[in-house]
Amino acid sequence: MYGTGLLKGLGITLKHVTETFRDDRKSTPSRYEGSTDLKGPFRIMDQPIDQEGILTIQYPEERRLLPERFRYIPMLIWDTEKEEDKCTACGICAKVCPPQCIWIVRDSDENGKPVARPAEFYIDAAVCMSCSFCVEFCPFDAIKMNHDYELAVYDRYPHLVYDKAELTVPVEYYAALWPTQFGEEERLRLEKEEADRIKAEEKARKAAAKAAGIDSDAKDGAAKPKRTPEELQALKEKAAAKAKARVAEKKGTGDGSDSGSGDAGGGDDEAAAKKARIEALKKKAQEKAAARKAEADE
Amino acid sequence: MTDAVATPTIDQALVNSISNALPNAILGQWAESTAPGLLVSPVELLSVLAHLRDAEQYDLLSSLTCVDYLNYGGKQRAEVDERFDVVYHIYSTSKGGTHIKLHVRVAESEDGEFIVPSATSIYPGANLQEREVYDLFGIKFDGHPNLRRVLMWEGFEGHPMRKDWKEAYFDEESKPFKSRHPAKGYEFHEDALPWGRNTTYPAEWDPETWEAPITYVPISQAPPPVPDEDDLNGHVETANGVHINGAKNNGIHAHANLANGTNGTKITLEPDDLELDTQSLVVNLGPHHPSTHGVFRMLTRIQGETILALEPDMGYLHRNHEKIGERNTWLMNMPYTDRLDYINSMSNNLGLAIAVEKLADIEVPERANYIRIIMAELTRVVNHLWSIGFILNDLGALQTPAMFAIEEREMILDLFEEVSGARLMCNYLRFGGVVRDLPSGWLKKAKYVVDTRLPYVLDELDNMLSGNEIVRVRGRGVGYLSAEDLIALSVTGPLLRAAGVPYDIRKAEPYCIYDRFEFDIPTLPNSDIYDRYYIRLLESRESLKILRQALRDIPGGEVQGPPAYASATLEQGFGEIMGGKGGYNFRPPEGEVYARIEAPKGELGYFLVSDNKANAYRYHVRAPSFINLNALGPMSVGYKIADAVVILGAIDIVLGEVDR
Numbered sequence: 001m002y003g004t005g006l007l008k009g010l011g012i013t014l015k016h017v018t019e020t021f022r023d024d025r026k027s028t029p030s031r032y033e034g035s036t037d038l039k040g041p042f043r044i045m046d047q048p049i050d051q052e053g054i055l056t057i058q059y060p061e062e063r064r065l066l067p068e069r070f071r072y073i074p075m076l077i078w079d080t081e082k083e084e085d086k087c088t089a090c091g092i093c094a095k096v097c098p099p100q101c102i103w104i105v106r107d108s109d110e111n112g113k114p115v116a117r118p119a120e121f122y123i124d125a126a127v128c129m130s131c132s133f134c135v136e137f138c139p140f141d142a143i144k145m146n147h148d149y150e151l152a153v154y155d156r157y158p159h160l161v162y163d164k165a166e167l168t169v170p171v172e173y174y175a176a177l178w179p180t181q182f183g184e185e186e187r188l189r190l191e192k193e194e195a196d197r198i199k200a201e202e203k204a205r206k207a208a209a210k211a212a213g214i215d216s217d218a219k220d221g222a223a224k225p226k227r228t229p230e231e232l233q234a235l236k237e238k239a240a241a242k243a244k245a246r247v248a249e250k251k252g253t254g255d256g257s258d259s260g261s262g263d264a265g266g267g268d269d270e271a272a273a274k275k276a277r278i279e280a281l282k283k284k285a286q287e288k289a290a291a292r293k294a295e296a297d298e
Numbered sequence: 299m300t301d302a303v304a305t306p307t308i309d310q311a312l313v314n315s316i317s318n319a320l321p322n323a324i325l326g327q328w329a330e331s332t333a334p335g336l337l338v339s340p341v342e343l344l345s346v347l348a349h350l351r352d353a354e355q356y357d358l359l360s361s362l363t364c365v366d367y368l369n370y371g372g373k374q375r376a377e378v379d380e381r382f383d384v385v386y387h388i389y390s391t392s393k394g395g396t397h398i399k400l401h402v403r404v405a406e407s408e409d410g411e412f413i414v415p416s417a418t419s420i421y422p423g424a425n426l427q428e429r430e431v432y433d434l435f436g437i438k439f440d441g442h443p444n445l446r447r448v449l450m451w452e453g454f455e456g457h458p459m460r461k462d463w464k465e466a467y468f469d470e471e472s473k474p475f476k477s478r479h480p481a482k483g484y485e486f487h488e489d490a491l492p493w494g495r496n497t498t499y500p501a502e503w504d505p506e507t508w509e510a511p512i513t514y515v516p517i518s519q520a521p522p523p524v525p526d527e528d529d530l531n532g533h534v535e536t537a538n539g540v541h542i543n544g545a546k547n548n549g550i551h552a553h554a555n556l557a558n559g560t561n562g563t564k565i566t567l568e569p570d571d572l573e574l575d576t577q578s579l580v581v582n583l584g585p586h587h588p589s590t591h592g593v594f595r596m597l598t599r600i601q602g603e604t605i606l607a608l609e610p611d612m613g614y615l616h617r618n619h620e621k622i623g624e625r626n627t628w629l630m631n632m633p634y635t636d637r638l639d640y641i642n643s644m645s646n647n648l649g650l651a652i653a654v655e656k657l658a659d660i661e662v663p664e665r666a667n668y669i670r671i672i673m674a675e676l677t678r679v680v681n682h683l684w685s686i687g688f689i690l691n692d693l694g695a696l697q698t699p700a701m702f703a704i705e706e707r708e709m710i711l712d713l714f715e716e717v718s719g720a721r722l723m724c725n726y727l728r729f730g731g732v733v734r735d736l737p738s739g740w741l742k743k744a745k746y747v748v749d750t751r752l753p754y755v756l757d758e759l760d761n762m763l764s765g766n767e768i769v770r771v772r773g774r775g776v777g778y779l780s781a782e783d784l785i786a787l788s789v790t791g792p793l794l795r796a797a798g799v800p801y802d803i804r805k806a807e808p809y810c811i812y813d814r815f816e817f818d819i820p821t822l823p824n825s826d827i828y829d830r831y832y833i834r835l836l837e838s839r840e841s842l843k844i845l846r847q848a849l850r851d852i853p854g855g856e857v858q859g860p861p862a863y864a865s866a867t868l869e870q871g872f873g874e875i876m877g878g879k880g881g882y883n884f885r886p887p888e889g890e891v892y893a894r895i896e897a898p899k900g901e902l903g904y905f906l907v908s909d910n911k912a913n914a915y916r917y918h919v920r921a922p923s924f925i926n927l928n929a930l931g932p933m934s935v936g937y938k939i940a941d942a943v944v945i946l947g948a949i950d951i952v953l954g955e956v957d958r
Contacts, residue, residue, distance in 0.1 A: 005765035012762045013698060049709055049743045050750075067712075069737070071719035091479035096882045098630035100469075104479045114480075122484040131633035131725045136733065137882055145719065161484055180737075278664075278851055285813040292394075 024053035068178055071132045071145035073125050076167045077174050085168065086142035088116035093134035093143055101127035102134065121164040126156050141185055144174050308334040312354060312398060319349050328401050329374070332657060332889030335385070335399030340414055343402055347420045350388055356398055357785050358801075359421035361387040361892065361903055361920040364431045368461040372888040372909035380405050382437055384414055385905065387892050387920075388421075391785055391799055394806035397892065404437060416442040423788025423928050430924075434459035434620075449613040449957060455503070459621055472913040473625050578606055581939065585614050589692055589943045592953030596930075596946070600939050608934040608942060610927050612956050619958035623917030628654055629729070629882050631917060636723040638919060639955045642681045644673040644714070645897045647727040652809050653893035653904035654729045658886035666731035667811045668852040672744065673726065674810070674895075675841040675848070676710050679752060681898035682834040682841075683707045685950045686759060689831045692947035693772055699763060706755040709747050716740060729884065741849060748845045756838055764832060773828030777945040779933045781825065787928040791900025793949060796833040797825035803896040815844045827941075830948040885912050892920075899923055899950055919958055923951035 045057050046065040057064055074093075077086045089106040107119035134143050146169070153159040175182040308327065313336065317324055323342035328335050338346050350356040365383045367375055380403040387397045404412045416439035417424040428439040429448040436457035439445055447454060456463050469475050477485070583589075583596040590596065593614035599607045619638065623631050635650045636643035648670055655662060662670075684707060687700030711721040717736055718726040726732055763769055779787075781797040794801055802819045804812040820836035822829040888910045894903035900922025907916035926949050933949075934942050 003767060005767045005770070009762045009766050012702075012758060016702065047712075049712060050746060051709075055705055055708065067716040067719075067737075069717070069719040070715060089480065092882075094479040095474040096627075096630070097478075098473075098626060098633050100473055100475050100478055102478060103482065103484045105483050106480045120483050124484070129633055130720065130723065132719060133629070133633070133882070157486060274851065274853070278853065281814040281851070285811070288813055289808075 020053050022053075066147050068180055070147050071130050071135075072149050073128055073130065073146055073151065073162070074123060074132075074134055074143050074167065075146040075169045075174070076121065076164065077142050077144060078168050078170050080170050080172065085117055085164075086140050086171075087118050087121065088140055088142070089118040089121075090116075090139065092137050092139065096133045096137045097128075098131055098133065099127045099129055101125075101129075118164060121167060123162045123167060124160065125151060125162055126160045144178065147177055308336065309398070315354060316346060316349055319353065320345050329890050332887075333399060333891050335401050338400045338402050340402050340404065343400075344415050344417070344420060346400065347386075347388075347417055350398065351420055354390070355392050356388045356390045358389040358391050358790070359386065359417065359423050359427075359788050360389050360397065360790070360894070360901060361385070361905060361918075362417065362424050362427035362431065363905055363918045363920070364435045364437060364459075365890075365907055365916045366435060366459065366461050370909050370915060371911055372915075374888055378403065382412055382435060384431065384437065386417070387903070387905075389806075391794075391801045391806075394801075396807055399892065412437045413440055414438070415440050416445075418442055421788065422786050423925065425787075426925060426928050427788070433457070436460065447613075449616045451613065453508075458618070465618065465621070471625070472911075473627060473630060576601060583942065590946065591688070591951055592956075594946075594951070594953055594956070596942060598934070598939060598942060603938045603940070605934050605937055605939060605942060608931045610930050612924070612927070612953070615953040615957040617958065619919065620917055624914055626914065626917075627882065627912045628884055628886065628914055631914065632727065633723065633725040635919075636725055637954055638921065638958060639897065639899065639902070639923070639952045640722060641684055641952055642677045642898055643722055643724045644677045644726060645681075645895065646902065647724065648674050648810070649893065649895045649897065649902045649904050651727040651729055652895060653891055653906050654886060656893050657889060657891040657906055657908060658729070658884075660730045662731055662810075665735075665852065665854050668848050669732050669736065670727065670810055671812070671815070671848045672845060672852070673714075673724075673732075675844045676713065676744075678841045678898045679838050679845075680707050680710050681950075682838045683755070685834055685898075685947075686763075686831055689827070689944065689947045689950075690763060690769070692944045693769060695768075699759065702762070703755065703759060706747070706751050709751060713740065713744055713747065716743075741852070744845075745849050748842055748849060752838075752842055756835060756842075760835055764835075769831070770828060772941075772944065773831065774824070774826055776827045776937055776941050777830075777933045777948060778824075778826050779929055783932065784825070784929060787932070788925050789900070789929045791897070791922055791926065791950075792833050792837065793825075793830060793900070793926060793929070795819065795821045795837075796829040798823045803894060803901060807894075809893070809895055812844075815847050817841075817843050827944055827948045830950075834950075883912050885910055890916075894920065897922055899952065899955070900926055902955075919955075921955040921958060923949075923953075923955040924957075927951065927956065 042061050042063055044065050045062045047055075047057065078084075079086050089104050091104055091106075094100070094102040094104050101124040103120070103122040103124075104118050105120040106114050107117045108114050130145075132145050135145055151160075313324065316336075320342055323338055323346045325337040325339055328337050347359075363385050365385065366381060367378070367383065368381055382404040384402045384404060386400040386402070388400070389395075389397050402414055404414055407413055412435075414437055416428055418428065418439075419441060425442070425444070426448060428442050429445060431437050432439060432442075432445055433447040433449050434457055446452065450458065458465070469477070578599050578601045581598050581600055583598065585593040585595045587594075595611040595614070597609045597611060598605050617637075619634060623634065626634065631650060632647060635646040638646045651670075654660070683703040687703035690699040691697060714724055714726075715721045717740055718724040718733070779797070781794070781799050784794055784797050785799065790801070798821050800819045800821050803809070804817075805819055817840045820833060820840065822833050822836075886908045888908055890905070890907040892903055892905045894901050896902075901920065902922055903920030905916070905918040905920065906914060909915045930946060930949060934945050937945070
């Protein structure tokens with residue numbers, strides 16, 4: 001019959017209309033069951049990836065729960081413990097910023113000598129393209145991406161040029177906003193501090209021992225025999241060979257060696273099978289490329 | 299990559315074939331280390347191009363661009379005097395494989411002009427590209443039918459991409475600008491100019507007495523096209539030089555009779571029964587229009603409702619992308635590529651990443667390659683869902699199919715937001731990998747979307763739209779252009795595949811690790827709007843195939859440990875994902891490269907010239923939407939004015955790419 005296509009299309013539209021509300025009632029009795037009440041005037045909706053039914057979020061009464069990596073305008077971190085900016089005015093963020101929207105003036109002390117802290121720090125939010133290069137290349141974890149997107153003002157200058165006071169947030173705010181990344185950074189920072197502390201203690205111990213005239217490396221007080229240059233050379237070569245072997249082994253056993261396969265079941269078997277599959281695909285790709293090249297040559 | 303990349307060489311058989319046929323044409327080779335090309339003398343250029351097209355089946359002129367070597371800082375051009383180099387990249391759709399690259403060095407003539415013979419007589423697709431080179435560099439193409447500005451406005455003074463042309467808010471020659479750190483505080487740009495918030499007029503220029511130099515006849519004032527009476531196989535040539543060839547009319551009742559044939563069309567205008575004296579009218583589908591996919595203007599000459607000629611007019615979104623690209627450092631260009639085809643940002647990022655990695659010979663780790671493939675194919679599905687929705691929108695189905703298609707797109711964009719921080723401007727790829735690893739739980743969500751939601755929505759759209767009578771009647775036979783014409787007009791992407799040409803860069807010249815995946819290239823024979831819509835549906839299904847394989851095979855799987863971040867204080871993120879080249883002061887070696895990818899809209903190519911500095915020397919984007927618009931005019935002739943909108947929608951343009 002002429003017109004069945006149209007009727008089918010209309011049927012699909014009708015299905016969408018009814019299923020939208022039916023799914024909503026079936027899966028979540030309340031539309032707002034997934035929301036987390038953080039502030040009074042609006043709810044934050046956690047929209048899962050398998051959301052069926054109503055997909056629209058009624059802004060501004062409902063707002064989406066943003067993923068941790070959401071980036072908009074940067075913010076400067078204030079270290080509450082040490083009571084200072086983490087920023088040292090090194091200027092790397094100003095150098096990597098693609099639209100060049102960061103202006104930094106380094107501070108100086110009473111005598112005019114430059115100090116590692118910014119006197120002025122401007123970001124032109126109208127120019128910022130939210131690329132997060134400044135965050136990526138800051139060596140001091142001093143600038144991070146904020147999640148605030150409601151920045152509308154009535155005039156561009158001067159309200160959209162943020163100075164240091166407007167950009168600074170305490171480190172607790174950053175920790176609450178980016179929990180995983182902050183956890184990682186803290187863990188590495190503490191590890192590094194621990195390693196530094198151990199090294200410093202070792203150094204102090206050696207210095208004290210030297211001052212007392214004892215060779216601190218000896219296990220039972222006897223002096224360690226000095227190595228001859230040939231022995232040192234042989235040791236160096238052995239170390240280099242070991243390092244090369246380690247690198248070759250790492251390359252040979254494939255990639256993803258950091259955390260291993262994350263699948264719950266299967267484990268080794270599955271990883272091995274996957275590796276074999278990748279190797280087979282690589283070989284097939286090489287053969288195909290060779291065949292293609294041979295064809296092209298003909 | 300798996301096998302070591304050997305030094306690229308030129309196909310010697312091809313070189314021999316050209317030099318046997320035309321002994322004086324090739325003057326030498328250029329850029330042997332990175333991207334070898336042949337130097338061709340301007341006098342012999344057209345014969346070389348004709349020989350390549352006819353004898354060697356190199357039928358697709360993919361990219362025609364120009365380089366201004368005025369401030370070149372490298373050593374390779376020490377003995378070369380000529381300032382401009384016009385570069386041609388030509389491919390073969392039948393043979394596949396890599397390109398043949400031609401360089402034409404342009405010397406300044408006595409009257410200070412730079413003149414090169416136009417390639418439009420051999421490759422009509424050079425039309426818009428030569429106009430762009432004339433507009434931005436000032437090189438005149440001898441024999442071009444319509445040589446006027448395309449991206450800048452008529453009456454613009456100067457040629458912006460030349461190295462000695464500075465724009466209004468010119469700060470410094472290259473970034474980073476010294477004024478940002480450590481010396482000065484914030485300064486308003488407008489305060490630095492004598493005219494305050496206005497742009498400047500050139501010196502000694504008076505707006506009162508200036509008269510526009512008319513060197514062309516605008517379509518609104520041109521006489522209507524007259525068919526060639528004596529020549530039965532003749533062609534119709536309109537005033538702006540649009541060649542109407544091979545238009546086929548499949549059952550559409552129109553006042554104009556169009557004969558079949560690929561070498562010519564005959565338009566006979568039959569008088570009405572009432573002998574009304576009608577005249578053709580120029581109607582402007584102006585830049586402010588809801589259906590032109592952005593600020594885009596189409597000038598149409600119509601007789602009644604039938605289109606006699608159509609000319610696109612673009613440049614309203616021109617943002618100086620290539621000149622900014624020359625000021626930026628190499629890494630700074632990455633977020634700018636997001637803004638090119640702003641619907642498919644991961645795809646644009648991939649093109650630039652591949653180009654720079656080819657130039658600097660950077661190896662990409664396995665896991666990063668798999669992540670890139672997943673992102674690229676998700677982007678393809680994103681684009682095709684959007685495109686199908688908007689073709690239907692242009693047909694008049696007021697947003698309902700568009701909204702159904704876009705629902706699943708929202709989920710993919712949520713995936714992008716979770717991994718990179720932004721839905722559309724992802725800025726996720728770097729030279730040597732991706733910026734950071736996938737967060738935990740992402741692969742599970744991606745698998746859910748790819749296995750459950752996307753096949754369901756594609757099937758639903760298929761059921762709803764493919765059998766729909768309105769879509770069939772309005773889509774079948776509309777906007778036909780034969781495959782040979784499309785290739786001659788440098789069209790690439792789904793339009794070619796909807797005309798029966800199985801040319802897909804993922805198979806013809808594989809990049810990244812596409813050669814490991816099993817997928818097909820669907821083609822459809824009819825080359826009309828219906829096929830252009832349906833091919834996108836089929837291609838999305840192929841993308842899902844690739845996605846399933848990639849999600850299954852990704853090395854490392856679901857990373858259970860804490861997610862990696864590419865921060866300078868954390869060593870995580872580098873190594874496994876980044877490949878070690880994370881620095882922002884990265885300097886690739888001297889040379890040039892042209893790398894192309896199968897973007898969802900066509901062939902997206904990046905032509906980069908480096909003189910071993912931190913900033914790019916020449917950065918050119920071969921935008922598929924811009925070059926596919928070559929076909930818009932010939933495709934629309936003979937159809938109704940209402941079809942013009944859908945034909946434009948089926949070409950699927952994005953103004954960010956068209957105008958850059």
